[in-house]
Amino acid sequence: MQLALDLKAEIRELKRARNAVILAHNYQTGDIQDVADYVGDSLGLAYQAKATDADVIVFCGVHFMAETAKIVNPAKIVVLPDKDAGCSLEQSCPADQLAAFLETNREKNYYVIAYINCSGGVKALCDVICTSGNAVKIVNLAPADRPILFVPDANLGAWVMEQTGRKMDLWQGACYVHVEFTRDSINRIKTEYPDALVVAHPECTQAVRLLADEVCSTEKMVTYCKNAPVKDIIVVTESGMLHRLKRECPDKNLIPGPTDRCACADCRYMKMNTMEKLRNCLRDLAPRVEMDEETRQRAELPLLRMLEQSK
Ligand code: 13P
Ligand code: SF4
Helix, strand or coil: CHHHHHHHHHHHHHHHHHCEEEEEECCCCHHHHHHCCEEECHHHHHHHHHHCCCCEEEEECCHHHHHHHHHHCCCCEEECCCCCCCCHHHHCCCHHHHHHHHHHCHHHCCEEEEECCCCHHHHCCCCEEECCCCHHHHHHCCCCCCCEEEECEHHHHHHHHHHHCCCEEECCECCCCHHHCCHHHHHHHHHHCCCCEEEECCCCCHHHHCCCCEECCHHHHHHHHHHCCCCEEEEECECCHHHHHHHHCCCCEEEECCCCCCCCECCCCHHHCCHHHHHHHHHHCCCECCCCHHHHHHHHHHHHHHHHHCC
16 A cells, blocks of 8 residues: 555656646546546547646547657657557557558549558548547548548448438458457346446447437547436446546446456557556656658648547
8 A cells, every 4th residue: 555655646747847748538447547648538538638738748648649749749759658558459450561551553543541559650641530429520521422431430430420411432351359348248238227328438339329318429428427317327447547537537437348258348559558557657758659741741730630530
């Protein structure tokens, strides 16, 4: 206990000495969320990263999120606790494969929309970026006279098609965490809590989304749970979300959505970050996010377009 307190105090002191800001995603462990300056979804974190006047951005999330911070605020030092914190969606769409696909389909003149869960190299090939929080809006603003290619999440893409009525060609990537929820696993927990509402992330499969009362980004889950007219809410997303929700909605009974194997779902990449690694990256200013300037500049344009369009 004393050790944990010391670590927290050490992190706060290093943060002050470095003039750093700690940004944490909703899926981080509770202790990291509690020491962060801002906890939110990918969209909120991108706005925070762009607006900060701190010298150092410590990004507690996965690599593509820290890279996004560097793209929109290149003058800052951006560090992350574990540089190997990846994402299965990012891995499903390597930049060279997307470039080859676009070259082969050049005559289609695709308007390319990339979910933010992708590498800087993929962002550099796109027209606009979206997050789960603004995907419907971004797709509604796409030019009507061009076909859309949506990368890399096929489940999010399918949900956006349902919401907008706009047909899109979908890259076949998936979040390995959210596809673990099944119709059976969610139906089982619904039987246990018959009065509960169900909120699910759009990275879930359609079979699971159909069982949800609301499908939304992690940040919108906070508003949904706060305003829900019932006590029991089944939360179908990564387990870290429960910490944020319990803090914001203390009067609710928040139940993690189970998979067929586990009582809740953890993202192994998000959970690579620890308080020790957070302390170390503040102390050593490493590992840092670096990227070549040409790719960064090309990736910045679609990101800025997104920030503008989702205001
Ligand atoms: P949000 O933008 O909704 O926080 O989602 C990010 C993510 O990685 C979901 O798996
Ligand atoms: Fe990527 Fe899924 Fe982990 Fe989110 S939960 S970071 S989409 S692997």
